[in-house]
Amino acid sequence: MWSYTARRLLYNVPVYLGIVLLLMAALRINDPAYAHLGKNARPEDLEEIRQKLGLDRPFLEQYWALLRDVFTLNLGVKSWTNEGLSVGRMLSESIKPSLAITVPALVLTSAISICIALVSAFFRGRAADKSLMFLAVLGMSVSFLVYIVFGQYLGAYLLTRETGYGVFAIGGYEPGLANWPYYCLLPVLISTIVAMGYDTRFYRAVMVEESGRDYIVTAKAKGASKRKIMFVHMLKNAMIPIITRIMTTLPFLIMGSLLLEVYFNIPGMGRVLYKAIQEQDFPVVQVFVAIFAALFILSNILTDVLYALVDPRVRLS
């Protein structure tokens, strides 16, 4: 087991080195200091912020410095636009709002999609299955942005206007469990509706695949009812691909739902990064993307290791 974990870790070292290399090169194609300060900047100012961040040093030196900072989590670099705020502070402040949306959304989406997929697979080939699957494809064909715009209109404007009672906020965020439904429930619901089409189709395909296996035939032969086959035999075995799917989406939780955060003004990681990109806040963009990638890779490795724990055959490959 340990050797497998070590192999996975070692395998991802060159990948991470590559990400940081490409990222730093891409961000230096346009002079970051110049892009931030604009055309009318004085040369002394440009020189000053370049020196502060070490942009005037050789590329390799900057490369090692960034890698060292990320690995030791020494994120004291100051943001260019949020005066005095360190990147590490911005990161730790924005991670909670992001998770407050993505985690409930993942749970809700998975639960609902698995139920619909079961129903659909149960009525496989009949009108109920066909119409559910058509609905899923229809839902997948509408833009994410349209869901957000209409979701906000219906949930935050129309509902408030018609009932005279503000159930959902138009935007914004306050920490604390008591404030969660007011600020976060609407984005969570929207995100669930958007993701449902994809997930339902995937889970249905898994169930249909599972229903063709030998053990189902055996169960049928021994006289088990269709319902028992569905919920006891099949669901249990379908859990492996289902869990794999959920685990592979875990890394995306960190990023948060950038679009929802931007639209609903939720100060999560996605929105912080988006604003940093817009305002040419170079240190924040560089460190945020580097950290995202690191977390992404780490959670991938975690998924692999957990998977190997469950299914020992994986370790050998």
Added chain:
Amino acid sequence: MRERSRKFLSGRGMRKLRRDRMAMAALAVIGVYLALALLVLLGVPSEDAVQERVAPDNTPGFFARGTAERRLDSAQFHLDSIQRSVRSSDPAKAIAEHRLGTLQLVQVSPEELESRLTEAWRAFDAASALEDDIESPAATARLDELDTAIDALYVQPTGFAAATRFAQLALGTDRQGRSILLRAVYSAKVAVQIGVVSALIAVLIGTLLGAAAGYFGGWVDHLVVWLYSTFSSIPWIVLLMVIATVCRGDAFAPLVERMPLLPVYAAFCLSFWISPCRVVRGEVMKLKELEYVQAAAAVGFGRMRILLRHVIPNTAHLAFINFSLLFIGAIKAEVILSFLGLGVQGTPSWGVMINHAKAEVLNGFFWQIGTATGFMLVLVLAFNVLSDALQDAFDPKHV
């Protein structure tokens, strides 16, 4: 290679696809969009026509008059703009040149026009005097009078001009009085252009890299796997944003000026090649163990020849499936990029339209967002159905 590709087009998968009625319907729909795109390329509607003001702001579609308040606003817009022409330093010239889409002012003397305008203003004042009770029958009658008075100021279009006006107003106008229908049709071209270019290039890069990795193995394989692991370890939306932002910087300014869609293409191509690459690599690894490839090697064909003429053509079905999926990806990602302010600029696109419509929705005006969504929905739905059918026909084991 000719033999192989003929086999692909007449093989079992193709027969299965042809029998799939949904898939054929989807292909027909895609054909209609391609025809629309061609029409736009031929200049109907032209680039100027989609930027031109044809009516007051947010005119509802289907020639509906809308609420009484809206009718008053719209009347005020007409009267104000005509008044500006009448009061200008050279009224005769201004009146002759006054245009609102295909509408032009009646060709009478400025004095005559001014008296008709005064008449219309009087009707306007009479109607707006009833503002407190604007929905009453009396007020409606006043509003009808006002509309007649305004109609008397314009030459009513006939023939081709009337048809043009019909098309311009069929689905209403946006916040700058531009025709929503024409903009949505023009966007079909932009969408097809973005979809075809980015999906084609991404599939090409992915297939070549994936096939090379799968076929040659060794360090080529390691390099390609490293490359796509690297790219796929950055969340795709971050990747899109970073690439689009870099392409909008000074370093690429001269290129972007000549090709405004370059940042969009670059972002999509660089993030979309990963999935075809992965799939093709796996397929080629399987194919190269097959007898026909070994037979080709035994005959003494070179490795490049086997790869290009015998292995890659046999992954054609994957290219089709991936093209279809990436086309959808490109159209949907365009909307997201446009919302983030990094997408299409200068020309209309469905993403730009949906993004502009945000504020209108809060005022209860749904024509723009509805039209853009409808146009997009039909095309994406057709491609979704087609991708499913392609997958069923050529790659049935895929989950």
